[in-house]
Amino acid sequence: MTEEQILKALEAVMDPDLNRNIVELGFVQNLVIGEDNSVSMELVLTTPACPIRDRFKEQCERIILALGASSAEVTLSAKAGRVSMPEVSESFLNDVTHIVAVASGKGGVGKSTVTANLAVALSLSGARVGILDADIYGPSMGVMFGIDQAPAVYEDKTISPVLARGGISIVSMSMFSDSDRATIWRGPMASQMIKNFLHRVRWGTLDYLLVDFPPGTGDIQLTLTQECPLSGAVVVTTPQEVALADCRKGLSMFDSVGVPVLGVVENMSYFICDKCQKEHYIFPQGGGERISKTFGVPLLGKIPMEAALASCGDQGIPGVLYNPNSVSAEVFTQVASEAVRKISVFAAMASESLSTFRYTFEELPEESL
Ligand SMILES: Nc1ncnc2c1ncn2[C@@H]1O[C@H](COP(=O)(O)OP(=O)(O)O)[C@@H](O)[C@H]1O
Ligand SMILES: [Mg+2]
Incomplete structure (x- = not known):
C-alpha cells in the first residue's frame, strides 16, 4: 500500500458543494503510513463548521481500511479559504477569515436575535466566532449576552472584544459609557465610530465575524459594506414582509460592492404554543419565499416565534445556548451550517469569478417586483 494508492482511492470522496473530490x-x-501498515492523515476542510465532516471522516477511514491498512486515523481540521477581498491595511480584521453581514430592511424583525443565535450555533460547531454589533443606534448584543463589562482599551487606542457566553468575542456600542449619546449622533460621527470598530478592535484569529448591521441602507451600512471585506450577507425578514422595495435596496447595496447574499432567514414564521406544542400561523405567510423567489436568493430557514427565545434574549443567554433542544435552536443550527456552506462555495469560486454569481438588479423585470 503506497501513498499514491491511498490518494487515488480517496478521490472517490466528493465534496457535494464544490463538486470536486x-x-x-x-x-x-x-x-x-506506519511500519505496521497503520495509516494516519489529516483532513483539512474549508470550514470548521462543515456539516458533513463526520461523513468525510468515516468515508476516508473506510476506504483506507479497505486497502488493507491495519488501522486508519483521520483527524479533522479546518482552514477557511478566503474570498478575494479588498486589502484592509493595518487592520486587525486581517486575522478574521470570513466577515458576514446580518442585515434587514427594517428594525424589529429579529436581526439581532438571529445574529446572536447563529454566532452561538457556529461556535458550538467548533468555529471561532465574533460579533461586531454595528447597530450603534440600537445596540443589543450587551443585553443578549448579558455583558456588563467594558472592553479593555489600550494606549494605542485599540480595544479587545469582550469574551462572552458561548465563547463569542463581542464589541458593541452598548459597552461604552456614552452609548446613550449615540442616539443623537449625526452621520459622520456614527460612521467614525464604525470605522473605529472595524479597525481598532483586536479581534485575534476568528473563523467568522458576524456583523449585526443597522436596519435599512443608510450611511453606516454603506461605510460597512465599503470598508469591511464581507464574505457574504444574510438577510433577515418576517413572513408578513410586504415591502419588497426595502429588501431590494438592501440586496442591491450588497450587490453593488460584490458581496454575495448567502440567503434569507424568515423570523417569527409561526408560533409554537408552550402548552399544546402546536404550530400557529399568526401572520400572513410567504414573505421569505417571495423574497427568495423574486431575488433569486435561497431561503435558509424559518425561525418560529418562541416565548422562551424572547425571554432568553432578555436574560442575556441566547436561545441556542439556553434551550438547545428547542425547535428554534434546531433551525438556527441548520441555518448556520447552510450559511457557512454557502460561504465555502463562494470562497472556492471567487478565484474563478465572483461576478457571475451576482444578481444584476438592472436586469430584474420591473413587473416581478
Ligand atoms: N423568533 C422569535 N421568537 C420570539 N421572540 C423573538 C423572536 N425573534 C425576535 N424576538 C424578539 O423580538 C424583539 C426584536 O428582536 P431583535 O432581535 O432585537 O430585532 P432587531 O435586531 O431586528 O431590531 C426582541 O425582544 C426579541 O427578543
Ligand atoms: Mg437589533
Missing part, C-alpha cells in the same frame, strides 16, 4: 481540493494532508 477531496484530494483534488487539497483537503488530504500529512498522510503517514
Whole structure:
C-alpha cells in the first residue's frame, strides 16, 4: 500500500458543494503510513463548521481500511479559504477569515436575535466566532449576552472584544459609557465610530465575524459594506414582509460592492404554543419565499416565534445556548451550517469569478417586483 494508492482511492470522496473530490481540493494532508501498515492523515476542510465532516471522516477511514491498512486515523481540521477581498491595511480584521453581514430592511424583525443565535450555533460547531454589533443606534448584543463589562482599551487606542457566553468575542456600542449619546449622533460621527470598530478592535484569529448591521441602507451600512471585506450577507425578514422595495435596496447595496447574499432567514414564521406544542400561523405567510423567489436568493430557514427565545434574549443567554433542544435552536443550527456552506462555495469560486454569481438588479423585470 503506497501513498499514491491511498490518494487515488480517496478521490472517490466528493465534496457535494464544490463538486470536486477531496484530494483534488487539497483537503488530504500529512498522510503517514506506519511500519505496521497503520495509516494516519489529516483532513483539512474549508470550514470548521462543515456539516458533513463526520461523513468525510468515516468515508476516508473506510476506504483506507479497505486497502488493507491495519488501522486508519483521520483527524479533522479546518482552514477557511478566503474570498478575494479588498486589502484592509493595518487592520486587525486581517486575522478574521470570513466577515458576514446580518442585515434587514427594517428594525424589529429579529436581526439581532438571529445574529446572536447563529454566532452561538457556529461556535458550538467548533468555529471561532465574533460579533461586531454595528447597530450603534440600537445596540443589543450587551443585553443578549448579558455583558456588563467594558472592553479593555489600550494606549494605542485599540480595544479587545469582550469574551462572552458561548465563547463569542463581542464589541458593541452598548459597552461604552456614552452609548446613550449615540442616539443623537449625526452621520459622520456614527460612521467614525464604525470605522473605529472595524479597525481598532483586536479581534485575534476568528473563523467568522458576524456583523449585526443597522436596519435599512443608510450611511453606516454603506461605510460597512465599503470598508469591511464581507464574505457574504444574510438577510433577515418576517413572513408578513410586504415591502419588497426595502429588501431590494438592501440586496442591491450588497450587490453593488460584490458581496454575495448567502440567503434569507424568515423570523417569527409561526408560533409554537408552550402548552399544546402546536404550530400557529399568526401572520400572513410567504414573505421569505417571495423574497427568495423574486431575488433569486435561497431561503435558509424559518425561525418560529418562541416565548422562551424572547425571554432568553432578555436574560442575556441566547436561545441556542439556553434551550438547545428547542425547535428554534434546531433551525438556527441548520441555518448556520447552510450559511457557512454557502460561504465555502463562494470562497472556492471567487478565484474563478465572483461576478457571475451576482444578481444584476438592472436586469430584474420591473413587473416581478
Ligand atoms: N423568533 C422569535 N421568537 C420570539 N421572540 C423573538 C423572536 N425573534 C425576535 N424576538 C424578539 O423580538 C424583539 C426584536 O428582536 P431583535 O432581535 O432585537 O430585532 P432587531 O435586531 O431586528 O431590531 C426582541 O425582544 C426579541 O427578543
Ligand atoms: Mg437589533
